[in-house]
Every structure is written in C-alpha cells, then in structure tokens.
Amino acid sequence: MRVLKFGGTSLANAQRFNQVADIVINNHQQSQIALVLSAPSGVTNNLVAVVEKTSQGLSADEHLIAIQKIFSELIQGLKETYVELADQLLRNTFENEISELTQLLEGVRLLGQCPPSIEARILSKGEVLSVACMKQLLIAKGQNVEMIIPQQKLISFKGGYLEAQIDIKASRELFAKEAIVSNAIYLMPGFTAGNEAGETLVLGRNGSDYSAAVLAACLKAECCEIWTDVDGVYSCDPRLVKDAKLLTSLSYAEAMELSYFGAKVLHPKTIAPIAQHHIPCLIKNTHNPQAEGTLISAQKSDQKLRVKGISDLKGLSMLSISGPGMKGIVGMAGRIFTTISRAGVSIILITQSSSEYSLSFCIYSNDTQKAIDTLNEEFKLEFENNLLEEIDVIDKQAIISLVGDGMKKEKGVAARFLMALTDASINVTAIAQGSSERSISAVVSEKKANEAVTACHHSFFSKAQFIDLFVIGCGGVGGALVDQIHRQQSYLAERNIAIRVCGVANSRAMILDVEGVDLNNWRDLLKDATDELSLVSMKSLVDGSHIINPVIVDCTSNDAIAARYVDFLGAGFHVVTANKKANTSSMDYYHQLRLTALMKRRKFLYDTNVGAGLPVIENMQNLFNAGDRLVKFNGILSGSLSFIFGKLDEGKSFSDVTSEARNIGFTEPDPRDDLSGTDVARKLLILAREAGMELNLDDVEIEQALPPGFDDTGTTDEFMARLPEADAYFKALQDKANEEGKVLRYIGSIEDGKCKCSIMAVDENDPLNKVKDGENALAFYSQYYQPIPLVLRGYGAGTEVTAAGVFADVLRTLNWKQEF
Ligand code: ADP
Numbered sequence: 001m002r003v004l005k006f007g008g009t010s011l012a013n014a015q016r017f018n019q020v021a022d023i024v025i026n027n028h029q030q031s032q033i034a035l036v037l038s039a040p041s042g043v044t045n046n047l048v049a050v051v052e053k054t055s056q057g058l059s060a061d062e063h064l065i066a067i068q069k070i071f072s073e074l075i076q077g078l079k080e081t082y083v084e085l086a087d088q089l090l091r092n093t094f095e096n097e098i099s100e101l102t103q104l105l106e107g108v109r110l111l112g113q114c115p116p117s118i119e120a121r122i123l124s125k126g127e128v129l130s131v132a133c134m135k136q137l138l139i140a141k142g143q144n145v146e147m148i149i150p151q152q153k154l155i156s157f158k159g160g161y162l163e164a165q166i167d168i169k170a171s172r173e174l175f176a177k178e179a180i181v182s183n184a185i186y187l188m189p190g191f192t193a194g195n196e197a198g199e200t201l202v203l204g205r206n207g208s209d210y211s212a213a214v215l216a217a218c219l220k221a222e223c224c225e226i227w228t229d230v231d232g233v234y235s236c237d238p239r240l241v242k243d244a245k246l247l248t249s250l251s252y253a254e255a256m257e258l259s260y261f262g263a264k265v266l267h268p269k270t271i272a273p274i275a276q277h278h279i280p281c282l283i284k285n286t287h288n289p290q291a292e293g294t295l296i297s298a299q300k301s302d303q304k305l306r307v308k309g310i311s312d313l314k315g316l317s318m319l320s321i322s323g324p325g326m327k328g329i330v331g332m333a334g335r336i337f338t339t340i341s342r343a344g345v346s347i348i349l350i351t352q353s354s355s356e357y358s359l360s361f362c363i364y365s366n367d368t369q370k371a372i373d374t375l376n377e378e379f380k381l382e383f384e385n386n387l388l389e390e391i392d393v394i395d396k397q398a399i400i401s402l403v404g405d406g407m408k409k410e411k412g413v414a415a416r417f418l419m420a421l422t423d424a425s426i427n428v429t430a431i432a433q434g435s436s437e438r439s440i441s442a443v444v445s446e447k448k449a450n451e452a453v454t455a456c457h458h459s460f461f462s463k464a465q466f467i468d469l470f471v472i473g474c475g476g477v478g479g480a481l482v483d484q485i486h487r488q489q490s491y492l493a494e495r496n497i498a499i500r501v502c503g504v505a506n507s508r509a510m511i512l513d514v515e516g517v518d519l520n521n522w523r524d525l526l527k528d529a530t531d532e533l534s535l536v537s538m539k540s541l542v543d544g545s546h547i548i549n550p551v552i553v554d555c556t557s558n559d560a561i562a563a564r565y566v567d568f569l570g571a572g573f574h575v576v577t578a579n580k581k582a583n584t585s586s587m588d589y590y591h592q593l594r595l596t597a598l599m600k601r602r603k604f605l606y607d608t609n610v611g612a613g614l615p616v617i618e619n620m621q622n623l624f625n626a627g628d629r630l631v632k633f634n635g636i637l638s639g640s641l642s643f644i645f646g647k648l649d650e651g652k653s654f655s656d657v658t659s660e661a662r663n664i665g666f667t668e669p670d671p672r673d674d675l676s677g678t679d680v681a682r683k684l685l686i687l688a689r690e691a692g693m694e695l696n697l698d699d700v701e702i703e704q705a706l707p708p709g710f711d712d713t714g715t716t717d718e719f720m721a722r723l724p725e726a727d728a729y730f731k732a733l734q735d736k737a738n739e740e741g742k743v744l745r746y747i748g749s750i751e752d753g754k755c756k757c758s759i760m761a762v763d764e765n766d767p768l769n770k771v772k773d774g775e776n777a778l779a780f781y782s783q784y785y786q787p788i789p790l791v792l793r794g795y796g797a798g799t800e801v802t803a804a805g806v807f808a809d810v811l812r813t814l815n816w817k818q819e820f
C-alpha cells in the first residue's frame, strides 16, 4: 500500500482533479493506493474568513459565494469531461454541507464568537467536498472506491480542536480491526481527525500532509507521497529565489528542521510519524509527474551539501525576560517555560545570555498577549520587587534557519551565515543553534526576511555575485558606463558576476525595471519615459524584489543629487560617484557620508573624482592604511589645462591653443570653467581631505589660468574674442621659464597644510615636466616615497576612461568572496 496526498494547489479546478485521478489510477496499477486530499486551493482560506467575519457580526457572503463558485465550476467541469459523473448527487452533497455550514454560522452569529469545536467542523468542509468530488470522478472512471472517515479512525490525544495531534498507536489499532478491500482505492479527506467522542478536529493549517503521514503509519504503507506544485523540496522557497536548488534527498531530521522553520512544502508534524515507522516519503510534482522528486528517508544523502536548505518563519514576536532575579536562581527557565506551555503557547526558539541575566524566546505574534498575561501573573512577586524588569517584546520578527546534516563539525558555517546577513545590511536580533548542529537560526525583522533568505542562499548556493545598478545621469560618462556594462556582460558572467541595470535616469525622466532595463535600447526607453527620478520608487523596487546589492551611480555634476547621498546610503544603496560635489561640500557632510556608509555597511566610492580612471583614491587609501603620510603633492589635474600649457611649449599663443582645445572638445563648452581653476581646486581639496586635512573649498588658494585682473565677463564668444589680450602675459611667463630651462604647467599643490592651484614653471627633472597633451599626472611625495615621488600618470579625462573608472568602483561593491 502507498499513500498519495494531493495538496490544494493540485486540486484547483476540474482539469487538475482529472490530472490527479489519472496519476492515482496509474499508480494503482502498480500497488494499492490510499489517497488523501486537501480542499481545493483557496477554499480553507475562505472558510477561515467566514468564521472570522461571522464572529465579528460581519457579513461573510463574499467568501461563501467564492466557495460556491469553486465547487459549482468544479462539478460542472467534471461533468463536461465525464457524462456519466453523478453530478446531481454531488450537487446534493454540496447543498447539504452548505446548509449545515449555514446553521453552524447562525449559532456563531448569535454567540458573537466561534467555539473551537464549531470552527473545526466549519474548516473541515473543504476537504469533505473535495473528497466527495474525487470519489464520483474515480467511480466515473471505473474505479472501486472505499472511504476512510478520519473522525472514526484518526484519534487525537492532544492539541485541541484546531491543532490536533494523533495517537498513532490507537489509530493503528482501529485500522487493524478491518480487513483491507483489495483492489479498491482508499480515499480520505486530509486535515481532519476525531476525538474519543467522535467530534471533528482539524490538524492546523496545511495539515493534510500530516494526515497522509499518519495514514501511512497506520496502514504500514511502503511509501508516503506528497504531491504538490513544485518538483520537490528546494534549497529555499523557489518562489522567492529563482535559482533555488532541487534537493534529491533529505534525511528525516533535515526535513523536520526545514519544515519546522517554515518551509511550507511540508507541514512540520509530517515527518515524525514516518520517521518513527521508517516510511520513506517522496515529494512529487502533480504538474510534472515524471520528475524524480525529493526522497526523505533514513538513507545518507548523495548530494554533498553542507547546508541543504534555508527557510523562514514569519509572524513572530521575541519576548525577553531579564533582571537580577534571573541570575543564578535555579528553576527560573523551567518556571518561565512551564508557564508559557500552560497558556497553550508554543515556543519556537530560545536563547539565553551566558550571564544568565536575560532569556529570550520567540512565539507566534498572536500568542503574545496570552504569554505576557500568564507570565505577569506567575512572576507577580518578582516584578513587584524589581527582581525582574518589564517583559520586553519585539514584534514583527522572523526566524531564518540554515539546515543540513553536513553542517555538523564544519567550521565557518555560522560565520558565513552571519556575514551574508551583515553584508545585506540585515540586523540580527538573536541567534540560536540546535545542539545537533543540524540547524542554525537567526531572528531578524520580518520585513527583511525575504532579503535574508535571498542573501544567505546566494552565499551558500550560488557562485554568482549580483550587482543591481541605478545610473543617474546618462550623458557622456553615464551613457558610456551603461554601454560598457552591456558589452562586458558575458565576460563578467563567465566570472560569475551578474550586473543588472535596474534603473537609468537623466534630469528629465527615469526608467526602472526589476528584471533589468533592456540595454539594447535603453536610450529610446528613456526618451519615452515620463516618471521622474525618485528615491522612493527605487527603494520600493529594491524592497519589493529583495535585491541585496543595490548600487546608485551618480554621473552628473549636480549639487542636489550629491546632497542626497546620505539618504541613498541610509536607504541601503551603495553609492558610486563621478560627481565631485559631495566630497567638496562642507566637512560636516563629508564626515556624515562616511559615517552613514560605515553604519549601514554600504560603500561610498568616488575614485573617478580625481584623475578619472587613474586609480588615485584607492592607492592613497592603501598607502595611508599602511602607515604612510603625505609630505607634499604636485599634480596636473586637468586634461584641458594639460593640453593648453603643453601646447605653449611649442611656441603657440595662449588664445590659439585655448581655441584649439575648445574645438576638439578638450575643454568644457565654456573654457572659463577650466581656466578659472575651480575644478582643479575641487580635485585638490578631495586629495587633501583624503590625506586627513580638514579643509574647505575656500581654503584652497586659486590662481586662475588667466592674467591677473583679466576681464572674464560676457558670453563665451565675447570672452574668446578677448583672449588674445592674454597672449602677451603668457608669452612673458613662457620666455622667463625658457631662460631657466623650464616649462609652464598648471599645477595643484599641497604643502605645509596648504592647497594651491597655480601656474608654475617646472624644470626638466620635475615629474610634471613632460606631462602634456591632455595627460594628467599626480606626484605624491610621502614618507615612504622620497626623494622620488610616487607618480600616477595617464589620461585623466574622457568619457570612456572615466566610465571605466566608475565601472571599477561598481565592481568594488562586491563585498563577499565565495569559496569554492
Ligand atoms: P500544497 O497545496 O500542495 O500543500 P503548498 O502551497 O502548501 O502546496 O506547498 C507548496 C509550496 O511550498 C510551493 O509552491 C513553494 O512555493 C513553497 N515552498 C516553501 N519552501 C519551499 C522549499 N524549500 N521547497 C519547495 N517548496 C517550498
């Protein structure tokens, strides 16, 4: 005999009923079958709502109509396939059950509450009707059907009317009394049991799995099969994580822990009866019967996984009891737990601090008041004498659990688990490890539960590392970045890095796509977009899809966006920026950014702020971390000024080379932005701050790349037309420099705590002497690098190199390393 159980998802409509009947008949040809059914999907939820509303004196019609619709469509659908189906009989059964239901509800309405004994009768109706339909369908398909009435056979010994637990020994004896009718298909409604008085009880939501396990134990079945809507048990809920791994086998203990800690695919009480009687359990997919499924048995698993699964259990509260009365007093824990159990509240997880000062435990949130009331009563004296502090309650919590027999004695599993949560910016309220070392659990905020499962799953099961980008500013650099990402996607995929651009915005509009914006035509999509840039929508996309490594990239030069980085970091985004405005605003904001990043464990990266793609900031930080100290700095920090002053070496006039630089796009559209020296000053300030100097932009002494007092007013064209008036000044400077064997360069320097941007003449031996044609160079004279400085040199501007620099920062956000 084999027991086959089909869940509500497998019985949603007539077509599914047919599918189930065929699977059963097929299997019945190999060995005798006992079939356990749930209510069709949605029916029990509606019955629960009916009870709730009626108890509150509200109308439950909407839910009754929904139930009626499900069954009348089901009966009609079945009749359409099988003309010989006894549909009238089914309709009568349905009417009878509904009229009994109506009577029960009338009582509930009068009482203003629903006693558990009545609630159990109401909730069990879905299964009764489900089985009635299947019976007629199997008969119509020519099968011989025998019914098992659970109220008469599955006898409960504890758990009350709504969470009944079955006395297997007693139930087995009842089954043993009757001979089995060979060749008949046995059929039993799931979720239901009886007590000594023959009353109806239910087994708790999702309890048909448990019915099947108990039936298998009672019938000494060779196998218990749970048929559902997925291919088996996965490493975590496949609805949550797309690349969840199918587990081919699980030990009884692993399956028990997974289901206990929330894996909905199995009711937590299912495993005990089959483990006790050594019955193998197979999880199969009704929609894909050929798939092998997951085998739960005493056998050793052939999948060499340390961690088998990750589950989450939501809707919990954590209660903590603390106070001097806890310390060293024998029996406190015992009293607490006895009190809680007396109140009929089940404890899901317990942790105690080693100081014995406090003890915390998790319970279902709807039991919280009950637990507090009984504890307050039991420990009245202790509370009055300040031996215990007021019970602390943290609600809306969830437990995330890692489960696997292979975790035993393995090092580093807990560390990796907690690191994955930390990297995803998830705070852990408490942790607990079973002494079997088969599971380890962390309590986290319920709203972070899905992210926590996703983050842990990535860490333990996936080689891939994910980055989800939101690019703000899609002009030169931002556009080039998105295109570079598009081109590099397959290269990075081979290295297990998946970058998704989930958002692109410019000053006018924003596009968001949780699956990743189509990078083949993102420019057109953005052109047609109408929604404006919004942190709220980016944040809700991240929260809704449980993205764990979101990065905002700022490729604008906008002050307002720079002023929002603290909000971005606070909302859980890493920030990568090419925009210099944040790092050159007030010292307060500068520190606040770094502090927020630290506290939120997010990265704030800005290597392109100075020298574009040249690895400037990271090198400086590495040196300073290693104990170096900046003594002096000289740098050519502007591509346009590098070009202009380099051309002066060739004897060209200042006005000509400035026009040339402008024509080939080396300068900003208005060259005064470059000649003013402010941009160089910003870069210099960023370097100085990096070296630990607390300075502001006003502290940087700026000498313009123009003669002193030069009239720089008017339109760009007017200014350009006036520029030849500056030629004589530069010619004189140039001649003087030449006489000394030097050349003119526009240099940003840091020395003796002062920052200065100015035109300087440098001799042949100076590292900046040969730097021209738009190249940048940065000479760091430090304690370690002297007398010869550390020089970084290369193009320090240009869309492609800058975008590549931003790209490098984006990749630096990958903060956990996989071990394989
Ligand atoms: P049924 O109606 O067959 O009882 P359930 O909805 O109760 O089905 O359980 C199946 C669902 O359990 C799956 O659709 C899946 O989303 C969910 N689930 C949660 N965790 C897991 C897991 N670790 N493996 C497989 N399914 C899981």
Ligand code: ASP
Residues within 6 Å of the ligand: 007, 008, 038, 039, 044, 045, 126, 190, 191, 204, 205, 206, 207, 208, 209
């Ligand atoms: N129908 C019940 C429920 O929805 C039992 C089950 O489906 O397992 O909870």
Ligand code: MG
Residues within 6 Å of the ligand: 007, 206, 209, 264, 265, 266, 267
């Ligand atoms: Mg289920």
